[in-house]
Each structure stands twice: as structure tokens, then as C-alpha cells.
Amino acid sequence: MTKLIVVIEIAKGKITGITKECLTVAKKLSEDLGVDIEGVMLGHGINDLAVNATKYGIKKIYKVDDAQFAGINILYHTRTLEELVKQFSPPTIIMAGASLYGQEIIPRLAARFNSAIFASVTSLVLEGDNLVGIHPLFEEKLLGTMSADKNQMNFVTILGGNNPEAEIDESLSGEVTDFAPVISERDKRETFVEEKIAKVSVDITKAKLIIAGGRGVGGKEKFGIIHETAKTLGGEVGASRAAVDADWVPYDHEIGQTGKTITPDFYIGCGISGAIQHLVGMRNSKTIIAVNTDEEAPMLDVAHYAIIADLHEVLPELIKKL
């Protein structure tokens, strides 16, 4: 029987959002395969977190709870996961989020097991005897399909921002079992020093409504209308890179290839042309509204609604109406 194991990533003492997205993909796959989801969690002082994680529908969690895992040392994590995975014979699927963590660990493991890897896929489903994953290519202009025999070892990273996060179900529970860390002298060639969490003023990836401004806003002071509209509508401020590069708004607000990927219920893009590098970060928003003076702007190709007008006329009117 296939083993389906999700590597549970922890940040700031919590299970990460990308892991929860992974669990959504794993849930559907577990139903199709007719198997339970299992998990592995590495850290220090993580017993309560592991017990809590079973409420996401994970039937068994292998917990590595050790002071040497208080910080993330990629070599320690890889080596210990390698020892754990060695216990399982194929078919086994090991899945993690395509975060910095997952992207370090999973390819190393796949190489150590000389196995297939589904790297940065947005989905993973069962089709006959194969696992099939979709991998966006060339800034999502193309969607590549990857396929591999389900009866072997398969390693997977799931790209964030494409699946809803799994939610806790208090009625669920599972087993938590300890697994001893394995660290060789060779793994000690890198030492974990300190984890510094970058100061983030806003997390636009979680917002339900984003009002984003671009070069068309016309200046730092003029960007005030974007902030005011966001406040009035109860949303967060987003921006194109042009607005960030001009220093009208901090980088935390940038949407796109070099910014954040967002999937809010509403995205309102004001004075943003819709360059591909911006679109890749927001085009999965549920409802897209464009406010632009140019009816030929590429943003209109992805927008559900468009207001062809000066944003400095539209937004004050909108605020007045609310």
C-alpha cells in the first residue's frame, strides 16, 4: 500500500500556510489512493504542535523532537528524513511545500533515493497507475504536465498560492510517534547560528481584498488614495513593482514574480498595466477589477470588470458612496 507523507514545516512556532496547502492536495490524493495521510515534523518542543497537526486529518506523525532541531539545519533535517524514508519501501510519496525549506530538502532526498521529483507542482492527482502533476513554466505562460509511476518513490513540492489551506477539524485525531534524529559527523559541516525573522509590515497573501496601485497612480503622495480606499473597503494595499521601485510603497506590498503571489476574493488594480510579471502574482484572484485609462491595457485581458477612467476620479467617488 502506498505511503503518503507530508513534511510539516514550522515557522514562528506554527505550521506554515504552505504546509496546509500541501495537506489539501494530500487529502484528495489520499482519498484517490485509499490511504491515510502521514506526516513528519522536526523541531524542538513540538509535542503539542504535533498533536494539534493530527486534527488536519494526519493519521500518524513521526516526530523528531530534539534540541539540535531548535533551528533549521538543512543537513540535519535531510539526513534524518533520509533515515526515516529508508524505513519505507516503495510506493511512497514524500510531499512538502515549495518553500525555501521544501526546495532545499526535497530535491536532496530525491537525489539520495535516485527517485522521481515533482518540483513546484500546483496539483498532484492519480491517473491510472501514474501520478500526474502540473508545473507552471515560463512565468505561467505554459503549464507542463509531469507524470511518474505511482508504484515507486516519488518526491513532491507543492507551489504555494494555488490551493486552499486545510482547516483544523477538532473531531479528528491521530498517533504521534517519536523518531530519533540521525546526524553524522559529515552533517555537522554546517552549523545553525541564528534565525532572524524579517520584519514584515503586512502579509498581503492572507488578505481577502487587495487594492493595488501602479505607476498610473502618479506619485508617493497620490498613493494616499490607494491607502484610503483600502482602509474604507477593509482591504490591504498591493502594488506593482514600478510603484515599489519608485519608493511610493514598501516592498512587502509588491505583487508578482519578484513580489508576492496573491489569491484574494477581490483584487482591484489601479493604474497597473498588467505586465506578465505582475499578472503571475495575481491572476488567480477570484474577482479582478481594473481601473485604467487605457482600454488596451493587458490587465483588461484577465479582469472580470474594468472601469476605463482616471483612478483619481473613480476612487474618491467610491469612497464617498461607502
Ligand SMILES: Cc1cc2nc3c(=O)[nH]c(=O)nc-3n(C[C@H](O)[C@H](O)[C@H](O)COP(=O)(O)OP(=O)(O)OC[C@H]3O[C@@H](n4cnc5c(N)ncnc54)[C@H](O)[C@@H]3O)c2cc1C
Ligand atoms: C525580471 C523582472 C521581474 C519583474 N517582477 C515584477 C513583479 O513582481 N511585479 C510587478 O508588478 N512588476 C514586475 N516587473 C516589472 C514589470 O515588467 C512592469 O514594468 C511593471 O509591472 C509595470 O508596472 P505598472 O503596471 O505599475 O506600470 P506601467 O506599465 O507603466 O502601467 C501604468 C498603467 O497605469 C495606467 N494609468 C496611467 N494613469 C492612470 C490614471 N490616472 N488612472 C488609471 N490608470 C492610469 C496606464 O494606462 C498604464 O496601463 C518585473 C520585470 C522584470 C524584468
